[in-house]
Amino acid sequence: MKITFLGTGCMVPTKERNHPGIFVKQKTQGILLDCGENIQRQLKIAGIKNNKITKIFISHWHGDHSLGLPGLLNSMSRFEYNGTLEIYGPKGTKKFYEHMNKSFESTVDVEVKITEIEEGIAYEDDELKIIVLPLEHGVPTIGIRIEEKDRLRINNVKAKKLGLEEGPLMGQLQQGKDIVLKGKKIKHKDVTYIVEGIKIAYISDTVFCKNTLAIAKNVDLLIAESTFESSLEEKAEEYKHMTAQQAATVANKANVKQLVLTHFSQRYKDITVVLDDAKQVFDNTIAAKDFMKIKL
Ligand SMILES: [Zn+2]
Numbered sequence: 001m002k003i004t005f006l007g008t009g010c011m012v013p014t015k016e017r018n019h020p021g022i023f024v025k026q027k028t029q030g031i032l033l034d035c036g037e038n039i040q041r042q043l044k045i046a047g048i049k050n051n052k053i054t055k056i057f058i059s060h061w062h063g064d065h066s067l068g069l070p071g072l073l074n075s076m077s078r079f080e081y082n083g084t085l086e087i088y089g090p091k092g093t094k095k096f097y098e099h100m101n102k103s104f105e106s107t108v109d110v111e112v113k114i115t116e117i118e119e120g121i122a123y124e125d126d127e128l129k130i131i132v133l134p135l136e137h138g139v140p141t142i143g144i145r146i147e148e149k150d151r152l153r154i155n156n157v158k159a160k161k162l163g164l165e166e167g168p169l170m171g172q173l174q175q176g177k178d179i180v181l182k183g184k185k186i187k188h189k190d191v192t193y194i195v196e197g198i199k200i201a202y203i204s205d206t207v208f209c210k211n212t213l214a215i216a217k218n219v220d221l222l223i224a225e226s227t228f229e230s231s232l233e234e235k236a237e238e239y240k241h242m243t244a245q246q247a248a249t250v251a252n253k254a255n256v257k258q259l260v261l262t263h264f265s266q267r268y269k270d271i272t273v274v275l276d277d278a279k280q281v282f283d284n285t286i287a288a289k290d291f292m293k294i295k296l
C-alpha cells in the first residue's frame with residue numbers, strides 16, 4: 001500500500017499546505033480520500049494520473065474536503081477517464097453531487113456511481129475491505145478504514161520437500177484449499193503461512209468520540225486530523241475538531257502502530273508545537289507534509 005499526502009492543511013491553505021487530500025494506492029485500487037480545492041495540480045505534481053483513481057471518498061461536504069471534485073471531474077470528462085468512478089460519502093452526498101453539477105455549464109461525461117454510507121462495509125473484494133463509521137463534526141461525516149485481507153503464502157522449503165512446483169496446485173493451496181499430489185493429500189495448512197494484510201484508518205474532521213477508537217482499532221497506520229494543539233482545546237471543541245493530544249490518545253487506546261497527524265490550522269508556521277503535543281501521549285507520531293509518501 002502506498003500513501004501520498006496531497007494536502008495537509010485545513011480550511012485556509014498556506015504556501016506549504018494544500019486543502020485535504022490523500023491518495024492510497026493498493027494493488028488494484030486507487031483511492032482518493034477527500035478532494036480539496038487544487039487537488040488536480042497536487043495529483044499532477046505527485047505524478048498520479050487521474051485514470052489511477054478508482055474510488056473517491058468524501059469524508060464530509062465542508063468545502064475544504066470537497067471543492068476539488070468538480071474540477072477533477074471536469075478534467076476526467078475531457079480526457080476520457082476509463083471505467084466507472086465510484087464516489088462514496090455520508091448522508092446527503094447524492095444531493096450535494098447533483099447540486100454541484102448544476103452549478104457549472106460543463107457536463108460530467110464520466111460514468112459515476114454514488115454511494116451514500118454512514119456505517120458499515122462500503123466496498124469489499126477478494127483483497128480489500130473498506131469500512132466507514134460516522135464521526136462527530138456537526139455535519140454528516142465518516143471515518144474510513146481500509147483493510148487488505150490476510151493472504152496465504154507458500155513456504156517454499158516445505159513445498160520443495162513435498163515436490164510441489166509452481167502451477168495451479170500452488171494456486172489452490174494459496175486459496176486455502178487442500179490438494180492431492182501424486183495420490184497423496186496435502187493440507188494447505190502444512191505448506192502455507194498467513195501474511196497479515198495492511199490496515200489503515202483515516203479520521204477526518206471530528207471531535208474525540210467512541211467511533212474514532214473503533215475505526216482506528218489495531219491499524220498499522222492512523223491518519224488523523226489534529227487542527228490544534230492542546231492549549232487550544234476550547235477552540236477545537238468549539239469548531240468540532242481534535243487536538244494533537246486527542247489524536248494521540250486515539251492512537252494509544254486503539255493500539256495503532258504509527259500515527260500521522262494532518263489537517264493543521266494555518267496558524268502553525270512551524271508544526272513542532274503540534275507534533276510535540278502528540279508525542280507526549282503517543283511517541284511514534286509524525287506530522288504529514290504535502291507530497292509526503294509512506295509505503296507499507
Ligand atoms: Zn476540514
Ligand SMILES: [Zn+2]
Binds near residue numbers: 062137205
Ligand atoms: Zn469540516
